[in-house]
Amino acid sequence: MANNNRKVVLVGTGMVGMSFAYAALNQSLCDELVLIDLNEVRAKGEAMDLNHGLAFSNSSMKIYFGNYSDCSDAEIVIICAGVAQKPDETRLHLLQRNTKVFEAIVPRVVSSGFDGIFLVATNPVDIMTRVTYELSGFNAAKVIGTGTTLDTARLRYLLGTYFEIDPRHIHAYVIGEHGDSEFVPWSQAIIAVKHINEMLAAYPDRYRMEDLEQITQNVRHAAYEIIKAKGSTYYGIGMAICRIVRAIFSNENSVFTCSVRLRGEYGLRKDVFIGNPCIINSSGANRILELSLTEEELEQLKSSYQILDENFLSIF
Numbered sequence: 001m002a003n004n005n006r007k008v009v010l011v012g013t014g015m016v017g018m019s020f021a022y023a024a025l026n027q028s029l030c031d032e033l034v035l036i037d038l039n040e041v042r043a044k045g046e047a048m049d050l051n052h053g054l055a056f057s058n059s060s061m062k063i064y065f066g067n068y069s070d071c072s073d074a075e076i077v078i079i080c081a082g083v084a085q086k087p088d089e090t091r092l093h094l095l096q097r098n099t100k101v102f103e104a105i106v107p108r109v110v111s112s113g114f115d116g117i118f119l120v121a122t123n124p125v126d127i128m129t130r131v132t133y134e135l136s137g138f139n140a141a142k143v144i145g146t147g148t149t150l151d152t153a154r155l156r157y158l159l160g161t162y163f164e165i166d167p168r169h170i171h172a173y174v175i176g177e178h179g180d181s182e183f184v185p186w187s188q189a190i191i192a193v194k195h196i197n198e199m200l201a202a203y204p205d206r207y208r209m210e211d212l213e214q215i216t217q218n219v220r221h222a223a224y225e226i227i228k229a230k231g232s233t234y235y236g237i238g239m240a241i242c243r244i245v246r247a248i249f250s251n252e253n254s255v256f257t258c259s260v261r262l263r264g265e266y267g268l269r270k271d272v273f274i275g276n277p278c279i280i281n282s283s284g285a286n287r288i289l290e291l292s293l294t295e296e297e298l299e300q301l302k303s304s305y306q307i308l309d310e311n312f313l314s315i316f
């Protein structure tokens with residue numbers, strides 16, 4: 001990190017961006033938070049509103065409406081700008097529109113002299129992270145997408161309820177595209193101290209593979225369900241972004257299923273960004289943890305990878 005001032009610039013002060021900002025204020029996540037949005041009036045209003053909460057918080061965070069020159073000495077630029085899914089739209093439907101949005105944002109961040117870490121949440125997040133990587137020319141370790149971090153949190157919550165174990169002690173991941181082709185490699189799932197297969201074998205009347213497959217389906221469809229019910233999803237992703245930012249600032253070496261650029265893992269050589277467990281610290285995402293997938297899981301990952309690669313190539 002360049003200095004001791006933990007400065008974050010947030011581009012996109014819509015529902016996702018402001019859910020992050022509100023959580024960040026409550027968690028005293030950084031020292032300085034700059035808000036940028038195409039809709040300047042909204043961003044100014046959001047800055048005012050958050051500042052009025054400072055007196056009730058433990059934070060002395062400096063929060064203000066800014067512009068791209070504010071990125072020059074920031075540690076992290078978070079991008080939540082762009083269009084969100086409407087009911088019955090997939091995340092991939094947003095690709096063309098959000099690529100145009102990123103073409104208006106990323107070069108301006110880079111021109112400021114920014115030399116920190118990009119964290120992308122805009123959908124389709126894996127491809128938007130790759131777009132950020134291409135537009136910025138940054139080292140891949142410094143371009144991170146939220147990937148399947150939220151999906152993994154949803155999975156752990158549902159498994160925690162099913163097995164009646166605190167989700168923080170469930171070690172299971174959703175990997176692949178943050179979207180319809182994502183999947184759970186069950187061969188890698190540990191429930192507290194036991195492999196999931198041992199749990200199924202030990203309690204056949206209580207726990208069944210069919211239930212786990214239903215949980216996978218519920219995770220995959222969670223966003224659709226929330227969007228149908230309330231228009232969009234934002235609190236969960238806001239918390240996920242906060243958690244990743246904390247891991248960067250505190251140099252934690254924590255593991256998240258962020259969207260990261262593969263470098264030959266799984267025999268997949270091209271530079272696709274995809275959700276996979278990786279170590280997050282103050283250098284960004286510089287270690288990818290390759291899972292020992294079964295053949296079937298590897299096929300699922302390859303299919304997700306192909307969808308992401310083909311869609312990225314379709315932009316040009």
Ligand SMILES: NC(=O)c1ccc[n+]([C@@H]2O[C@H](COP(=O)([O-])OP(=O)(O)OC[C@H]3O[C@@H](n4cnc5c(N)ncnc54)[C@H](O)[C@@H]3O)[C@@H](O)[C@H]2O)c1
Pocket residue numbers: 011012013014015016017036037038039042080081082083084085094098101102104105120121122123124125146147150178232233234237
């Ligand atoms: N990664 C995840 O897990 C996850 C979860 C939920 C939502 N999302 C995605 O996050 C994105 C934002 O969702 P939202 O609900 O906050 O949408 P929103 O419509 O509430 O906010 C989007 C904001 O982007 C701003 N914007 C648009 N173009 C811009 C530009 N060129 N420069 C600066 N700002 C610009 C808009 O003015 C708006 O304030 C969507 O793509 C959504 O699909 C991702």
